[in-house]
Amino acid sequence: MVLEKVNSPEDLKRLSLEELLQLAEEIRSEIIRVTAQNGGHLASSLGAVELILALHRVYQSPKDRILFDVGHQAYAHKLITGRKDRFHTLRQEGGLSGFTKVSESEHDAITVGHASTSLANALGMAVARDVLGEDYHVVAVIGDGALTGGMALAALNKIGELGKKMLIVLNDNEMSISENVGALNKYFKELQIRKWVQDAEKLGRQILEQISPKLFGLVDRAKEAAKLILHQENPFYAWGIRYVGPVDGHDLKGLIHILEHLKTLDGPTLLHVVTQKGKGYKVAEADPIYWHGPPGFNPEKPEKVSKGYSWSQAFGDAVTELAYLEPRLFVLTPAMREGSGLVRYSLEHPERYLDVGICEDVAVTTAAGMALRGLKPIVAIYSTFLQRAYDQVIHDVAIENLPVVFAIDRAGIVGADGATHHGVFDIAYLRTIPNLQIAAPKDALELRAMLKKALEVGGPVAIRYPRDSVERAPEGAWPEIEWGRWEVLKEGTEVYLLAFGKTLRYALEAAADDPRVGVVNARFLKPLDKETLRALARYRLVTVEDHQQMGGFGSAVLEALNELGLKPEVRILALPDRFFEHGTIPSLHRQAGIDAEGIRKALQQMGVHPAYERA
Numbered sequence: 001m002v003l004e005k006v007n008s009p010e011d012l013k014r015l016s017l018e019e020l021l022q023l024a025e026e027i028r029s030e031i032i033r034v035t036a037q038n039g040g041h042l043a044s045s046l047g048a049v050e051l052i053l054a055l056h057r058v059y060q061s062p063k064d065r066i067l068f069d070v071g072h073q074a075y076a077h078k079l080i081t082g083r084k085d086r087f088h089t090l091r092q093e094g095g096l097s098g099f100t101k102v103s104e105s106e107h108d109a110i111t112v113g114h115a116s117t118s119l120a121n122a123l124g125m126a127v128a129r130d131v132l133g134e135d136y137h138v139v140a141v142i143g144d145g146a147l148t149g150g151m152a153l154a155a156l157n158k159i160g161e162l163g164k165k166m167l168i169v170l171n172d173n174e175m176s177i178s179e180n181v182g183a184l185n186k187y188f189k190e191l192q193i194r195k196w197v198q199d200a201e202k203l204g205r206q207i208l209e210q211i212s213p214k215l216f217g218l219v220d221r222a223k224e225a226a227k228l229i230l231h232q233e234n235p236f237y238a239w240g241i242r243y244v245g246p247v248d249g250h251d252l253k254g255l256i257h258i259l260e261h262l263k264t265l266d267g268p269t270l271l272h273v274v275t276q277k278g279k280g281y282k283v284a285e286a287d288p289i290y291w292h293g294p295p296g297f298n299p300e301k302p303e304k305v306s307k308g309y310s311w312s313q314a315f316g317d318a319v320t321e322l323a324y325l326e327p328r329l330f331v332l333t334p335a336m337r338e339g340s341g342l343v344r345y346s347l348e349h350p351e352r353y354l355d356v357g358i359c360e361d362v363a364v365t366t367a368a369g370m371a372l373r374g375l376k377p378i379v380a381i382y383s384t385f386l387q388r389a390y391d392q393v394i395h396d397v398a399i400e401n402l403p404v405v406f407a408i409d410r411a412g413i414v415g416a417d418g419a420t421h422h423g424v425f426d427i428a429y430l431r432t433i434p435n436l437q438i439a440a441p442k443d444a445l446e447l448r449a450m451l452k453k454a455l456e457v458g459g460p461v462a463i464r465y466p467r468d469s470v471e472r473a474p475e476g477a478w479p480e481i482e483w484g485r486w487e488v489l490k491e492g493t494e495v496y497l498l499a500f501g502k503t504l505r506y507a508l509e510a511a512a513d514d515p516r517v518g519v520v521n522a523r524f525l526k527p528l529d530k531e532t533l534r535a536l537a538r539y540r541l542v543t544v545e546d547h548q549q550m551g552g553f554g555s556a557v558l559e560a561l562n563e564l565g566l567k568p569e570v571r572i573l574a575l576p577d578r579f580f581e582h583g584t585i586p587s588l589h590r591q592a593g594i595d596a597e598g599i600r601k602a603l604q605q606m607g608v609h610p611a612y613e614r615a
């Protein structure tokens with residue numbers, strides 16, 4: 001086993017080419033084995049194995065900084081940077097992160113989980129290097145999907161202007177999670193089928209072997225005619241970035257050879273590498289979307305596993321049916337068609353569907369433009385990604401009170417993806433915005449009612465729901481909902497639990513049949529149902545939320561009670577002021593004390609002991 005010999009990137013430099021090729025296969029086998037047990041980002045990591053080996057063969061990590069955009073393709077990087085003995089703990093509580101993480105290893109240049117951040121980080125490192133007079137290389141590996149993000153494009157503009165020495169590796173597999181969209185992606189697809197590109201791929205290595213690195217560095221300073229050709233064929237010319245490629249991302253020998261040459265060049269260079277997502281695992285090659293991040297599976301007999309009916313699917317089914325009732329409805333997503341449950345919608349209503357790519361801010365402002373001209377847009381977006389469009393929510397939507405609905409998926413703790421993906425800040429960052437209303441359904445039927453009503457009430461509305469399974473609602477069911485009113489699910493004589501979304505189930509479980517404990521579905525978070533809250537204020541209250549305590553629902557309740565001049569005893573159960581790492585959702589909820597057991601403990605501390613203890 002070659003992998004057994006590799007404990008650091010330096011060990012790669014002592015391996016023969018044959019051993020490196022064998023190592024690539026062993027790494028693929030280990031990635032498949034562990035993701036089969038733990039789930040994880042399979043297809044993207046399989047596609048980047050040779051690229052990562054070549055980078056570590058040529059550069060000297062951790063002195064040289066190798067950045068991986070999103071970080072979900074870096075499993076091979078983890079295996080060869082001293083973490084192979086812990087690789088089996090990937091995405092498990094207390095184990096390795098599914099992304100790169102600075103606090104996990106000196107070889108991880110950035111902590112990351114959101115796309116399009118690597119280039120700005122790399123630029124910052126290159127500037128710091130030169131200001132401090134240090135000597136190291138900066139390499140950013142970014143996917144073709146992430147490169148379409150506005151942050152990446154803005155960073156490219158500055159990289160070209162400053163001209164700092166750095167290498168950008170464009171890992172082009174024509175995929176992010178869903179299929180890529182946009183003009184750059186179209187250009188890359190067309191580029192790969194042009195005859196001159198195919199000829200260049202065949203002749204590139206022989207040409208490089210016959211010219212010096214110094215001469216190669218003069219290519220973009222050649223004759224005016226050559227500049228014109230580069231300008232016509234190179235989308236990065238205007239940015240002042242040298243473009244090389246496309247090259248075969250699975251040709252390990254060729255990659256090492258070209259990286260050795262590029263390492264000597266001054267200024268910014270972009271190497272266009274073409275890879276196959278899921279490389280070496282037939283099912284992942286055939287269906288890279290499903291196998292991008294599958295749950296556990298049998299590696300010997302890999303089959304798709306049903307994850308149950310999810311909130312995402314419930315939303316997708318609801319908007320698909322709702323579009324037949326409301327001809328002005330339009331759904332937008334920032335590159336999350338599958339994740340947000342929109343496959344069916346995109347097929348049945350293609351003329352009223354738009355994927356803007358990994359550009360959350362563009363999704364929100366485009367929705368604002370639609371609303372200004374008479375459409376009723378719904379932006380389907382994860383809670384953690386809506387953070388990236390906060391200014392647009394305020395500036396482009398809320399100030400003019402535009403009728404844009406935000407369908408916020410993955411609200412609350414999300415599990416194995418960890419701190420970069422937990423959607424635990426949205427209530428706090430949204431409820432401070434004037435005009436914007438926030439709701440949280442208890443089930444799929446209530447989600448349908450809220451979506452339909454939100455289109456009627458107007459103004460910006462955020463509807464948040466968790467990463468979880470949910471019981472399917474009847475097709476065609478559109479129950480009426482009294483907008484802004486809470487729902488008392490269980491009467492109590494001493495204390496009321498105010499919960500919503502996922503924590504509502506915990507509250508009902510904790511209350512059980514105890515007559516002293518009431519439960520309220522506090523489904524409207526802004527504005528709060530002050531009439532019901534006033535009536536409940538003669539009891540003791542416990543608020544329960546899958547969200548940060550600071551600025552969350554509990555804080556909103558205290559503010560409302562203060563405004564009403566009421567002072568009941570209130571206990572807030574929410575997430576403490578820290579980042580939660582990866583783990584199972586039940587375990588993380590237990591740690592935070594917001595599960596049924598945590599609620600029971602809070603009741604006991606308030607002197608409301610379970611009925612069975614009194615007996």
